[in-house]
Amino acid sequence: MPTPPFPTAWPEGFLWGVSTSSYQIEGAAAEDGRLPSIWDTRCRTAGKVANGDTGDVACDHYHRYAGDVALMRELGIGAYRFSVAWPRVLPRGRGAVNGKGLDFYDRLVDTVLAAGIEPWVCLYHWDLPQALEGLGGWTHRDSAGWFADYAAVVARRCGDRVRHWATFNEFAVFTLFGYAMDWGAPGLRDRDAHLRAIHHVNLAHGAGVDVLRDLVPGASIGAIHNQQPVWPEGETEPNRAAAQWLDEHWNHAFPDPQLRGHYPPRIAEVIEPYVRAGDLARICRPLDWFGLNHYGPIFAKADPSLPWGFGWGSPPADAPRSEIGWPIYPEAFRDLLLDLSRAYRLPVYVTENGAGGDDRPDAAGRVRDPKRVSYLAAHIGSMHDAIAAGADVRGYFVWSVLDNFEWGSGYGPRFGLVHVDFATQARTPKSSYRWYRDLIRAAAAGSR
């Protein structure tokens, strides 16, 4: 299959990167003082994760990070986004700091910098310490303060070397799936718990931004949002209504209060009992960039069995799909980049984009993933079109550098540029790794 071409002219300084998250790659779940997170618990709850898989070992990145960073250096990326595991740093969520846990991030940051790569640190990618869940987790208003204290611990240790910080990854995903759909930890289907979680996570974001501004002079701070057009499954009235409601939750419940100072109208009505005077000002703090995670549009349908009456619909039967069945509409990505850039008036970094597959080595041990290459080529092409049409997009991070633990789907779907054999931990760069490396080289040559 011929290699899809890529645009070579990019804005000066355009940043190419890769993203990962702590629970999905680190492993070492019970090592050096780390205690369980809500995802360790969910993995041990029967029927919640495919195959009974867990993040106990994952990619064993905790021990193999130096080799993994060497692969990133050879890829030629300018930035690596990873998350810090709260239960490694503060095993009980608050109180005693675990020095060994912090030491790991210290070593990682130094290794990344020594490879000539900028570390981008995300403070929360879904692994809330289980001890805090025992106190109510995000449904407890104090969670904003717990998060701010944790942010301060990490900022004090790494803020001398890390300039780019994100508070949270995909607010809407972990709150909706975790509190209203039982698709993620902690596994509830409860409107009130969901509304509390939305508001307290928003408060935690604002408090975290304030801490980072105080402790890291010159920090560049953003938040990472999943954003996708929400389309109805078929053009029925109930499904259209479901799509509108899901759109408010998915695309607006977090960026609107954080960047515009108010909740979208229907959420504003129902969340009002949890909002106190001054809260919206605490949430709406100045930011430096908008982090966008995007994979494709999502489809909604009415589902009266779920707390909000909407559920996940299916794309049209003839929709192009990735190997794991996600719909592919690269032109929607271009439109989204233009819309976001206009709506929130911040530089946009695409902090996740990629495709899941079922990649396996061939007889010669090579891993070819032409579908991922086509997906990346089409989306990077659409991003280039968006920039040409005026979108202020400053960087792009592939999800992900390594195959890893894909939450409720366990180790089934593979998103990496590098294949991981989970039995041996052998790493094999896929054809998409070489394609992305060549793109980065060509972009560097083209922008000189």
Ligand code: IFM
């Ligand atoms: O693996 C996830 C990641 O944790 C958050 N964004 C989407 C990815 C693919 O599902």
